[in-house]
Amino acid sequence: MTLILHHAPDFASTIVRLALEELEMPHVIALADIDGGALASPEYRRVNPVGLIPALETEHGPIFETAAILLWLVDQTGRLGPGPRDPDRGAFLSWLFFTSNALHQAALAMFYPHRPAGEANTEAAQAAAHDQIIARLGLIETMVATQSPRWLSPDHPGVLGYYIGILVRWLILLPPPPYGLDLRDFPALKAVLAAHESRPAALRVAAADALGPTPFTNPRP
Numbered sequence: 001m002t003l004i005l006h007h008a009p010d011f012a013s014t015i016v017r018l019a020l021e022e023l024e025m026p027h028v029i030a031l032a033d034i035d036g037g038a039l040a041s042p043e044y045r046r047v048n049p050v051g052l053i054p055a056l057e058t059e060h061g062p063i064f065e066t067a068a069i070l071l072w073l074v075d076q077t078g079r080l081g082p083g084p085r086d087p088d089r090g091a092f093l094s095w096l097f098f099t100s101n102a103l104h105q106a107a108l109a110m111f112y113p114h115r116p117a118g119e120a121n122t123e124a125a126q127a128a129a130h131d132q133i134i135a136r137l138g139l140i141e142t143m144v145a146t147q148s149p150r151w152l153s154p155d156h157p158g159v160l161g162y163y164i165g166i167l168v169r170w171l172i173l174l175p176p177p178p179y180g181l182d183l184r185d186f187p188a189l190k191a192v193l194a195a196h197e198s199r200p201a202a203l204r205v206a207a208a209d210a211l212g213p214t215p216f217t218n219p220r221p
Helices: 013-023 042-047 066-077 089-111 119-147 159-173 187-197 200-208
Strands: 003-007 027-031 055-058 061-064
Touching: 003 013, 013 066, 013 159, 013 200, 042 055, 055 066, 061 066, 066 089, 066 159, 089 119, 089 159, 119 159, 119 187, 159 187, 187 200
Parallel strands: 003 027
Antiparallel strands: 003 055, 055 061
């Protein structure tokens, strides 16, 4: 079957869409009417019981969770990341799940501080999330600058570059003052993201999802 990506522009499903476009894998976009309650429908909950996007329908059944889908795509194609027997696989997996479990979660705490902290503590939650984001991006910056991994490089597109690119986009655009992100503090990572956003696949997705010509390094609302 043709892959079906349940998608809303500029949500986490855009990360998966970028990977699918880079891989040139045949797929259909199923736009999710989030405001209309589509994610809570029984039909969608059979695809993703958590009721979030992304979800990817495959011939082997649906997959949900961004990192799980990206890893499945790497393993299905042998592209955009190290395969199971590649010596770099362990490092790649470590940073993929760090991005998912640490950086992505800190970003969500910044955007939705009431969820972990309650309405009365949103300011403190955002301040804590900001510190975590800067520290975690600093770890990624140091890794890229000192190790030059092929799987997070200006010279080779990868799922991790696209994942971090979308998170950085949101962190530049969405947080209230004084928590906006300045990519000049992370020059090695900025070079990776600039290369990714200039890829033909990224430009196609940016046009389709109205992300602008430089969606990662210089996004515009």
